[in-house]
Amino acid sequence: MKSYLAVFLMLLCESLYSAPLQYNLTAHEIALNTWVVEGKREDFSRANGGNIVNTAFIVTGEGVVLLDTGPSLKYGRELRTLIGTITDQPIQYIFNTHHHPDHFLGNQTFHDRPIYALPKTGKLMAEHGSAFAENMYRLVGDWMRSTEVHLPDQPLTLERLDLGGHRLRFMSMTGHAGADLVVLDETTAVLFTADMVFYQRALTTPHTPDLKQWITELAHLEKLEFKWLVPGHGPVSEGTEAIVQMRDYLIWLDKRLRQAAEQGLTMNEVIQLPLDSRFVGLAVARKEYIRSVAHLYERYENAMFE
Amino acid sequence: MVRLIFLTLLVAASIVRAADPDPLQSPMWDYTREQFIGSAPYRFDERIVVSLPAFAENPTQVPLQIDATVLAGDIERIIVWADLNPIQHIFTYFPHPDVIPKISLRFKVQQGTAVRAAVLTQSGVWHVGSAYLDAAGGGCTTPSTGNASPYWESHLGETRSRAFPLSSEEGIRFKFKVIHPMDTGLADAIPEFYIQQVILRNSREENLARLELSQPVAENPVISFDLKDDLSARAGEYLLWMRDNNGNEFEKAL
Numbered sequence: 001m002k003s004y005l006a007v008f009l010m011l012l013c014e015s016l017y018s019a020p021l022q023y024n025l026t027a028h029e030i031a032l033n034t035w036v037v038e039g040k041r042e043d044f045s046r047a048n049g050g051n052i053v054n055t056a057f058i059v060t061g062e063g064v065v066l067l068d069t070g071p072s073l074k075y076g077r078e079l080r081t082l083i084g085t086i087t088d089q090p091i092q093y094i095f096n097t098h099h100h101p102d103h104f105l106g107n108q109t110f111h112d113r114p115i116y117a118l119p120k121t122g123k124l125m126a127e128h129g130s131a132f133a134e135n136m137y138r139l140v141g142d143w144m145r146s147t148e149v150h151l152p153d154q155p156l157t158l159e160r161l162d163l164g165g166h167r168l169r170f171m172s173m174t175g176h177a178g179a180d181l182v183v184l185d186e187t188t189a190v191l192f193t194a195d196m197v198f199y200q201r202a203l204t205t206p207h208t209p210d211l212k213q214w215i216t217e218l219a220h221l222e223k224l225e226f227k228w229l230v231p232g233h234g235p236v237s238e239g240t241e242a243i244v245q246m247r248d249y250l251i252w253l254d255k256r257l258r259q260a261a262e263q264g265l266t267m268n269e270v271i272q273l274p275l276d277s278r279f280v281g282l283a284v285a286r287k288e289y290i291r292s293v294a295h296l297y298e299r300y301e302n303a304m305f306e
Numbered sequence: 307m308v309r310l311i312f313l314t315l316l317v318a319a320s321i322v323r324a325a326d327p328d329p330l331q332s333p334m335w336d337y338t339r340e341q342f343i344g345s346a347p348y349r350f351d352e353r354i355v356v357s358l359p360a361f362a363e364n365p366t367q368v369p370l371q372i373d374a375t376v377l378a379g380d381i382e383r384i385i386v387w388a389d390l391n392p393i394q395h396i397f398t399y400f401p402h403p404d405v406i407p408k409i410s411l412r413f414k415v416q417q418g419t420a421v422r423a424a425v426l427t428q429s430g431v432w433h434v435g436s437a438y439l440d441a442a443g444g445g446c447t448t449p450s451t452g453n454a455s456p457y458w459e460s461h462l463g464e465t466r467s468r469a470f471p472l473s474s475e476e477g478i479r480f481k482f483k484v485i486h487p488m489d490t491g492l493a494d495a496i497p498e499f500y501i502q503q504v505i506l507r508n509s510r511e512e513n514l515a516r517l518e519l520s521q522p523v524a525e526n527p528v529i530s531f532d533l534k535d536d537l538s539a540r541a542g543e544y545l546l547w548m549r550d551n552n553g554n555e556f557e558k559a560l
Contacts, residue, residue: 135442138442263470263473264468264469264470264479264481264530266369266371266410266481266530267369267410267412268357268358268359268369268370268371268410269357269371271359271369272357290359290360290361290363291363294359294363294364294367294369295363295364298367298528301481301483301528302483304468305466305467305468305481305482305483306466306467306468
């Protein structure tokens, strides 16, 4: 009896622990030749392996354009395989939209292809990349196995690119990470905002130069001509709805922090304040609010001293 | 005889049970308790509020607030420490009976740890409040940012402050920020250099609040004290005095 039990337990362990970690990525065609791989609306965890980010690719007539490579080597490999199931065209251009780890740690997989990023993004990656990667190992564990920082090798200075019937326009912004690349495909009217826009998922602020700067840049985005918006995190949406939600949240957060500082609240007291009811339903809202207070409150507090 | 032994055992058992178990089950509780409150009587008291974020987003600047208003007027001192920091003691606060025993500052954390506020009452019993902080770590062994820039050298001890009316209670809050690297001595080749003493005096030369700080207090400390006073009546009546471990003294009228 005992030996049966032992065998049963061994089999159980086997099935639990030997299941290979897999993201099971799927791509959705949201516009002509335009595919989005949507991540979960969550925070990094050992369950999601860091797949909380959106990556996207355009299958032009002259090769694939890939926007962001995901959080790990494993993600990058799965993404490359996925692209291969959709088209035989080679991957022609890869862009890293900004220096946050979930957007570029899949670069290793594409080491044989040119990887473009804003010059400042490359610098920020060189400066912080290793620390980010280390933190990702801590947060998601074995999903990161063998992942190393592979820096972009092409500083992006282009403003436009015409490729295989797609007219792409590049815009350099700063609101989210200090260097943020936004791409507009004028042919399909798809706007790829990366983390300049989060939708239905609370935004993150660890490297924002200034919330007001971010708000100003959102106003520029809103004026562009596009039909579909692909955010860095959250679902694809039609029109400017996602930008409006972002701007509302940023304006509210800026005001909340300024008023709290004027009242002399301590950081802990600000953390304990309730969220505005408009934002309670956003994924990870409470946690990201607390993180934002930690990132930003000191600036507002400093401005209050006599 | 057997009965006597049995009774002795029973008594011994009840004494063991009388010692409150640590609600956070920290492996260091017995050691840190011994170090900070010795064998004095104590109890865990949820009314002593230790406010911390659940996670240390920045391990070099973790906001911490202690609220012991429930024991106001009956407090000898409040000792605050982090069980698993390499230097456990964060600060000791000696509040005057007229102040509201609520204080906040930021500190450095090395790893996830229980944080304690032990409040000694005049009857000699310690009331211990606790909270757990999760952290990726490294806050105590990271060089201060001041170490990489010469800004602090020409601004050492520079203090900016402001008084705010308290909304919920009658009183005012003094919040101040002082430029100081607060080096722990645990980062490679950087000696410890930190403010040890902070005293807030009123115009009658009474110490309203006295703080003894240790190395884990965060760089460029931001500290707030709550006082029972009327904001309109104060005008320059308070003096803040500080001294660091190198003997530098800093003063500012609030």
